[in-house]
Amino acid sequence: MAIVDDEEAKRLRRALVTAVARSVSDRRVLRAIAETPRHAFVPEADLDEAYADEPAPIGFGQTISQPSIVALMSAALDLSGRERVLEIGTGSGYQTAILSRLAREVYSVEVVPELAARARALLDELGCGNVRTRVGDGYEGWPEAAPFDRVVLTAAPREVPAALVHQLVDGGVLVAPVGEQGKRQRLLRLHRRGLGADVEELGPVIFVPMVPKTWVS
Ligand code: SAH
Numbered sequence: 001m002a003i004v005d006d007e008e009a010k011r012l013r014r015a016l017v018t019a020v021a022r023s024v025s026d027r028r029v030l031r032a033i034a035e036t037p038r039h040a041f042v043p044e045a046d047l048d049e050a051y052a053d054e055p056a057p058i059g060f061g062q063t064i065s066q067p068s069i070v071a072l073m074s075a076a077l078d079l080s081g082r083e084r085v086l087e088i089g090t091g092s093g094y095q096t097a098i099l100s101r102l103a104r105e106v107y108s109v110e111v112v113p114e115l116a117a118r119a120r121a122l123l124d125e126l127g128c129g130n131v132r133t134r135v136g137d138g139y140e141g142w143p144e145a146a147p148f149d150r151v152v153l154t155a156a157p158r159e160v161p162a163a164l165v166h167q168l169v170d171g172g173v174l175v176a177p178v179g180e181q182g183k184r185q186r187l188l189r190l191h192r193r194g195l196g197a198d199v200e201e202l203g204p205v206i207f208v209p210m211v212p213k214t215w216v217s
Pocket of ligand 1: 063093111115138
């Protein structure tokens, strides 16, 4: 699998960065979007679809998130490049690839083995050597690698899973869409403060639901 990144892809990606920059100003995040070939993560889409600021299907009933939402969530994590980040919901691996450019280490958990395998192959091909992936239940997090400076969820649980807050360092930040499918979901940013947390709402969003723990074998 060779990733072809021709002039047309680069032109469309520059236009996407311009579109995303209307809502997100973080320069490191914009650079990461400019340098990540999104079309490689949506092999069934044509180039125009891959670089539209829209979600797109990636199989198994899942979607790659809209680029401006990926940018918003990445900016909300406030990454300097020194952090260890836990991501729940690897999906296509696109958000993972973006995070790999913004943080020191990324740990990403995906429940669908086929998606995890495809993402892993792509991340290797793109040279994202600071990313570790595993197939597992995101509600459990990655206890052996905890604590993390940041946690980000790319599928929506009904409530913020306590185990994931416990895997944050004191002062760490978690960003997650929260709410029931079909109902209004809210993007939340939580700052861990000792045994408690401050929570702020960043706005309404639409995400695929996080598969309930009991469905995961
Ligand atoms: N960030 C992804 C978007 C993925 S969509 C991207 O850029 O492509 C959400 C992903 O979360 C899906 O791949 C879905 O399979 C995964 N997911 C859902 N429930 C999960 C769970 N309990 N644990 C881990 N991953 C889960």
